[in-house]
Amino acid sequence: MSVESSRSWTLRARQALDRHLPMDHLLPDRQPYYVGSWVYVFGVVTIAALVWVIVSGVVLSFFGPQWWHISSVGKFVNSLHFWSVQLFFISMVLHLWGQYFMAGWRNGRAATWMIGVFIFGISILTAFTGYLSQQNFDAQFIALNAKDAMNGAGIGAFFDVLNFGQMYGLHVMLLPIGVTFLVVAHIVMVRARGVVKPIDPEGARP
Amino acid sequence: MGQTQEDYYRGVRMVPYDLLKELAIALVGFGVLAILVALFLSSPDVPPVTIATWSQSDPVDFVTTATGELAGTTTSAGYGAPYNSTPDAYQHWGPFAPQAWFGVRIPIDSANAYVIEPLKYASISNSTVGAALSQWQAATADQQAKWLDAYTTALGNATVTNGTVTVASGDYGPLPSMMSGLLGVAQSGGLDGLLVTNGRFYQTDYTQPLLFIGDGGWFAGLAANQHLSGNLWGMMNETGLYPGQTWLWLYTMWYQVPPFTSDTGFLGLNASNADLGIIILMTVLTFLLALVPFIPVLRDIPRWLPIHRLIWRSYYTPQTKASGTAAKPVASSTPPSL
Secondary structure: HHHHHHHHHHHHHHHHHHHHHHHHHHHOOOOOOOOHHHHHHHHHHHHHHHHHHHHHHHHHHHHHHHHHHHHHHHHOOOOOOOOHHHHHHHHHHHHHHHHHHHHOOOOOOOOHHHHHHHHHHHHHHHHHHHHHHHHHHHHHHHHHHHHHHHHHOHHOOOOOEEHHHHHHHHHHHHHHHHHHHHHHHHHHHHHOOOOOOOOOOOOOOE | OOOOOHOOOOOOOEEEEEHHHHHHHHHHHHHHHHHHHHHOOOOOOOOOOOHHHHHHHHHHHHHHHHHHHHOOOOOOOOOOOOOOOOOOOEEEEOOOOOHOOOOOOOOOOOHHHHHHHHHHHHHHOOHHHHHHHHHHHHHHHHHHHHHHHHHHHHHHHOEEEOEEEEOOOOOOOOOOHHHEEEEEEEHHHHHHHHHHHHHOOOOOOOHHHHHHHHOOOHHHHHHHHHHHHHHHHHHHOOOOOOOOOOHHHHHHHHHHOOOOOOOOOOOOOHHHHHHHHHHHHHHHHHHHHHHHHOOOOOHHHHHOOOOOHHHHHHHHHEEOOOOOOHHHHHHHHOOOOO
């Protein structure tokens, strides 16, 4: 490598990507034999549910927050969004418990675990703002109850659960971007390092 | 990254795997499942409450609430930050009082917002209301308080005739005329519009009308009928037989147990600062969960429990060869995942 090329940010970034995340890691066609457990499926079905959440959510946001209250097609898309969210959370919780009992943070994977926990937290916030954006009785009830928790902790001064515009904006834009970005980072980290080995039968802590 | 994936897996038997095929199967499978459930179970959509439906369905509750707003006795009137500056109306844990620190950021003057200002609009086309409002504003605070006390007491035995509220005869000053005018505006739907637009055309902030509706007893009664109340785990619930936000179970559970149900509490945390205490507790628990890899005992539990032996059964159950020596286990046919 010439001195000139070694100063190229682009070249160094590409070389780092090639080194840490080659295509056969990103899209592997072989895995360790011990990965044969249904527990591993919870991760991929969580992503599948998230895809359906995003697709149905994009359609709902395109037609606007009133649409699903007055259109049968809109009601169906909202139902699809609603149940995709339920499936997303069920899968994510199973994935989280699975990874806990596998101690999936071992061998340098602590950051992957931590990002996963933050995905869980931001997903809860995203779903919460979604429930507040429904423009129906549930949204009113949840907002009136939640305001006390938010205000009591000082959060309500900036995060007004009774303000539909603020909740809707967060729900359809900022929070989904946050979840998606962290999920991509989580997947890249899993693919870069590979899945963790089974816990040492001798009981040694890695 | 110090160790490469090749180093990490050195000596480990690798088996064929198709990542994209697995993702495609999951997408189709979950898509079909979500579509079927959406078609057959739909989703909840109970129409929202409006001030018009409230004032038409329970005029006495509406007038009692509006009178309370004028008297400053409702929840929102004495709420404190972020809506108004009621002294000592904030939650704190020792010196930790974020509700007070951030002050009044969403100012709401209940008497003016919910009664006086709407009546000014009503006065334009109703001289009786205009005269009553003038009389009210010209009276001393002491006189207003006497009228409010008497009228509030009388509302306890109020009756409804053709949508209007009638109380026993007494010295209530201009209050019956004021409240009759306000009730008329509310029943026509005008108060919904006034509180939402609040002087602007485009508006997406429902803080004012929602707080007003929440101050009344009618909305709480509807929520109780839908089995949504706080003692039934509050905002985790949803109308109908739908699952609601089940992922909030841990958060809402703390509202059901000591010290957050107790007046005396523990370490300064009790029912009076439960909202603040539970938010602090959940924040700590979230960070503990994130930091599990570094916390002794918590990070060791998976090693102590045999659940991982079920997950990696093929790894921990060596095949016995004919010679009786242990061999490497075979791979399962189950596809791996991310």
